[in-house]
Amino acid sequence: MDVLNCKSCGKLFVRQSSDLCIDCIRKDHTDFEKVREFLRERRKIRTSPIDVEQAIGVKRETVLRYIKDGRLLMSEISQMEITCESCGNPSRDGTICAECRDKLRRDLAQAMLDSSNPSKPRTYRT
Numbered sequence: 001m002d003v004l005n006c007k008s009c010g011k012l013f014v015r016q017s018s019d020l021c022i023d024c025i026r027k028d029h030t031d032f033e034k035v036r037e038f039l040r041e042r043r044k045i046r047t048s049p050i051d052v053e054q055a056i057g058v059k060r061e062t063v064l065r066y067i068k069d070g071r072l073l074m075s076e077i078s079q080m081e082i083t084c085e086s087c088g089n090p091s092r093d094g095t096i097c098a099e100c101r102d103k104l105r106r107d108l109a110q111a112m113l114d115s116s117n118p119s120k121p122r123t124y125r126t
């Protein structure tokens with residue numbers, strides 16, 4: 001039997017198919033439906049995750065997670081104002097803009113170069 005702490009509330013529970021306890025799974029589902037409903041109502045109105053948080057009380061991190069996980073359809077988030085976590089510029093498909101993602105990738109490649117053993121052949125996958 002696998003017992004672990006819930007990723008969300010920290011409560012101990014018996015692992016089923018998720019890292020969340022049953023209460024949090026339920027809550028997550030309700031929150032998700034609320035976000036969806038809200039976005040449907042506000043179609044064509046620019047909305048940011050902060051607006052969602054203020055209007056229906058679902059945390060912006062949660063909203064961003066739904067977007068990142070691809071649970072909200074592109075058409076549902078087309079009016080969403082998603083800004084880059086790193087530079088604050090608008091970002092379309094997640095929480096980091098293309099520019100910052102490129103930069104991160106370069107930094108990562110550089111870090112790997114710095115730490116890798118020069119005698120080993122290197123393969124990079126992005």
Ligand SMILES: [Zn+2]
Pocket residue numbers: 006007008009010011020021022023024025
């Ligand atoms: Zn929980």
Ligand SMILES: [Zn+2]
Pocket residue numbers: 084085086087088089096097098099100101
């Ligand atoms: Zn950025």
